Amino acid sequence: MKKLGLLLVLSLMCLALTISSFAAVDSYSQNFESYEAGTEIKDDLLPDWSLIRATSTGSFIREEGGNKYFAIDAYYHAEYTKKLTEPYVYEVDVYNPDAKFNVSAFFVRAGSERFDVMFGKSTGYEWDGDGNSGFPSVGGSGLLVLPNNGNKLSLVVKTYDESKEYKIGNVRYEATVGADFSKGFETLKFVDDGQTVKVYASDELAFIVEMSDAGTYPVGEETYYKKVVVKDKNGTELGTVNNARVSVDSVLIIGCRESKFNIDNIKIYALEEPNTETYDAVIFMPVIISAVYVLAVLKRRQVA
Numbered sequence: 001m002k003k004l005g006l007l008l009v010l011s012l013m014c015l016a017l018t019i020s021s022f023a024a025v026d027s028y029s030q031n032f033e034s035y036e037a038g039t040e041i042k043d044d045l046l047p048d049w050s051l052i053r054a055t056s057t058g059s060f061i062r063e064e065g066g067n068k069y070f071a072i073d074a075y076y077h078a079e080y081t082k083k084l085t086e087p088y089v090y091e092v093d094v095y096n097p098d099a100k101f102n103v104s105a106f107f108v109r110a111g112s113e114r115f116d117v118m119f120g121k122s123t124g125y126e127w128d129g130d131g132n133s134g135f136p137s138v139g140g141s142g143l144l145v146l147p148n149n150g151n152k153l154s155l156v157v158k159t160y161d162e163s164k165e166y167k168i169g170n171v172r173y174e175a176t177v178g179a180d181f182s183k184g185f186e187t188l189k190f191v192d193d194g195q196t197v198k199v200y201a202s203d204e205l206a207f208i209v210e211m212s213d214a215g216t217y218p219v220g221e222e223t224y225y226k227k228v229v230v231k232d233k234n235g236t237e238l239g240t241v242n243n244a245r246v247s248v249d250s251v252l253i254i255g256c257r258e259s260k261f262n263i264d265n266i267k268i269y270a271l272e273e274p275n276t277e278t279y280d281a282v283i284f285m286p287v288i289i290s291a292v293y294v295l296a297v298l299k300r301r302q303v304a
C-alpha cells in the first residue's frame, strides 16, 4: 500500500505540473469595441502594449458597418509588454488597402533590445539602414510578416550582418495566398511551438519557419536563434539563414512606417488550449495510471 500512496502523490504532482504548464501564456484579446470611435490611441490607451510614435499624425479607432477597429497611421511601434516564453498562438485581423511601397510589419520573436540605427533606435517603424536589401525594412531582430501587397505575403528574417552599416540585415521570402489583405480584414496567424513558427493567412498555411542554434552576437546581449530554415506550405525549403537574429524569447511588435493599415481582433493564447481531447487525455493520464495500478494490485491479491 505504501507504493500505491507514493504513486498517488506522484500522480497529483504530475497533475499540478500539467495544469501549471497550461497557464504559462495569459490569454489576451482586443476587439476595440469598448472604445469610442475617434479615440486617438497613444500613451497608455492600449493596455498591455507599449506605444512609441514618431509623428504628430494620429492613429485612431474607426467605426464602419457597426464594427470598431484600430487605424494605424505613419510611424507607429506597438510592443506587447508580456514576453512570450512558452508556446503560443497570436492572431490579428489586418486590412491593408495601401499596396506596394510601405511597411506594415507584424513581428514575432523580436528581442527586447533595440540597436542604434541612422535616426535613432531600431523600433518597429525605424528604417534599419540596410540599403542593399532592395526593400525598406524596419526593426533590429525577429521575424516580420508584411501583408503589404494584396495576396502577396512577405516574411523577413532579421540578421546579424557585419557588412551592413548598423550590422542589421534582412532576408526576404514571398508567398502568394488566397486571402487578399487589400480588400478587407483577413486574419494573420502565428502558431509558435518554440521550435517552429507557422504563419497562416486566414487559416491557409503560408510559411513554416524552423529555428535552432541559439547563441549571442558581438552586438547586443540577448540570445537569438541563429539558424532559421524557411519552408513553404508544402514543406519545400525556400532557404536557410545561418546568421538570423530571431529571439529565443518572443516579443510581439506591430510596426508601421510611412504606411496606413487597420487591425482588429488581436488574440494571444497558449498553444495547447484547454478542453481539447489532448488536454483531457493528459489531465486524466495520472488518474488512469493509478486506476490500472490499483486493478493490478487487486488482481494479484485475488490470485494469491
Ligand SMILES: [Ca+2]
Binding pocket: 031, 032, 033, 067, 068, 069, 264, 265
Ligand atoms: Ca472590432
